[in-house]
Amino acid sequence: MGVKILTQHSGVPGIDTFEVYRKQGGYAAVEKALKSMSPEEVLEEVKKSGLRGRGGAGFPTGLKWSFLAKPEGVPRYLVCNADESEPGTFKDRELMSRNPHSLIEGMIVSSYALGANTSYIYVRGELFYVIRILEKAIAEAYEKGLLGKNILGTGYDLDLYVQPGGGAYICGEETALIESLEGKRGNPRIKPPFPAVSGVWGCPTVVNNVETIAATSWIILNGGDEYAKIGIGRSTGTKLISACGNINQPGIYEIELGLPVEEFIYSDEYCGGIAGGKRLKAVVAGGSSVPVLPANLILKTIAGEPRLMTYESLADGGFATGTMMGSGGFIAMDEDACIVRNTWNFTRFYHHESCGQCSPCREGTGWMEKVLHRIEYGHGKMSDIDLLVDVAAKIEGNTICPLGDAAAWPVGSAIRHFREEFEWHVKEPRLSQQQNYGLAAYADPLPVPVTEES
């Protein structure tokens, strides 16, 4: 059993209530920070901890905070990104619904460090029941004097509100989230200016993931150095991994960074192996946007070293033989899973969720979806495979926000590692379709594709 930071209260009855959370030592970080530390000291501890953004980017949190502009007379804002929508990722929802006060405590500590007097938790709209849980917990915190004016008599004021989204994946991108919070379409902004200079309503703003913010309380209570001792190298601390797909024990696990991937997949403490005793075929390690890896490459690096759950080890070898930690959405696929169908499915997702601002993303994701659809449904041509590689390459790096990259990487990596499977779909369309999810049982065989040509 590794160190538990975010899930330390797991299983405590009533932990979602203020009373129980307080009895478990909750809000001690707020007391410590507000009563005995300056905002600069709080920031320094977070820097020392090596905590990196847990939403997917992995950027050092303390460094991000230090970029916040502090012009006189202009309010600053902290916005918690709880717009969890990345396929494979479902950790924040559980954290918020089971232990809402841990996020609220992190919001108070982080807002204090940043000099923010108003903060928002932007929750994906679908999670209305989570919104209600958070609102109830926030009301309790106000009642107990941990939010509002003159918190704990320290002179620090903070108002905290929950903002519901409207069901758009793109709002997980920080500038799109800011636009959405301002009551607009979630169209990402061109950077610079970065939110740290011009964010919500043009004011300096920090946007952090739920997990990132929730970790700050432990860091303040125990010290940044203690946090940095957990993990390996620049991958410090713990990480929530949401595991799903064809595994025996899907769920959310808090791991110390550095755990071998093989142990995560096969040990009873975590995923418990592949369901039905089947063989592992492939893994998407950090949410749908990161490159997929075949079993041999997710278990070991190209040098034959055990692959570890760290930012560096997962990325070892670059995109040729590695992937990314991303948001920790761990999707395991067994030997029966169809890579072509899964890739088509992800591409449909990105096409649907593209905001449409940039032509490469708007047009390219739809183009890839159509080509993958016709390959999957038995109308593909060999040249389609290279066409996909070409379109993906032309989307990557050519859009305002990372959604273009997120759409391109699954396609490029799937073809890089599973080209033979794409070719088999083209050569043996009827055989391949019968294999896929047993769909032949109810779907028309080889239906007409969406478009004949693109």
Added chain:
Amino acid sequence: MEIETREIRFSEERLAEVRQILQRYPEGRQKSALLPLLHIAQAEFDNWLSPDVMDYVAGLLDIEPIEVYEVASFYTMFNLRPVGKYVLEICRTGPCCLVGAEKVQAHIEEKLGIKPGETTPDGMFTLKPVECLAACGFGPVMQVGATYYEKLTPERTDELLERFRNENKRATYC
């Protein structure tokens, strides 16, 4: 489906909620309340946003109606056409498909005789496949109103449909 004609106005209770929501934002930034207000409006007016409802929301926020239309049409949670009492939002994204979501969707289509986007003739159910619901470890998953139904099978789906029919009550997000 018959569309009821109703006066477009929030109840006093809802208006009090609106006033509270507006206090969350700095003065002059009331447009930020648009998404929360659209959710309330949708829940109040038969779970869809007609042009009249959107115009009403624009008036409450003192913004142009087009500002509401462009937002309402961008976010998938807002229905711009009448829907059934129960909108069956089934996740059709990768992880749920790996564990059988496509079979559950096909089962619903066959059982209710509707395709995605369609509503049953009795106005009870609308089928709306959606992208990831962030419940990937517990798939296949379907959202109906504010409730998530997880680890679905065709049999469990049948039970749910039967229960909804018996309850016969409009399900909304809030």
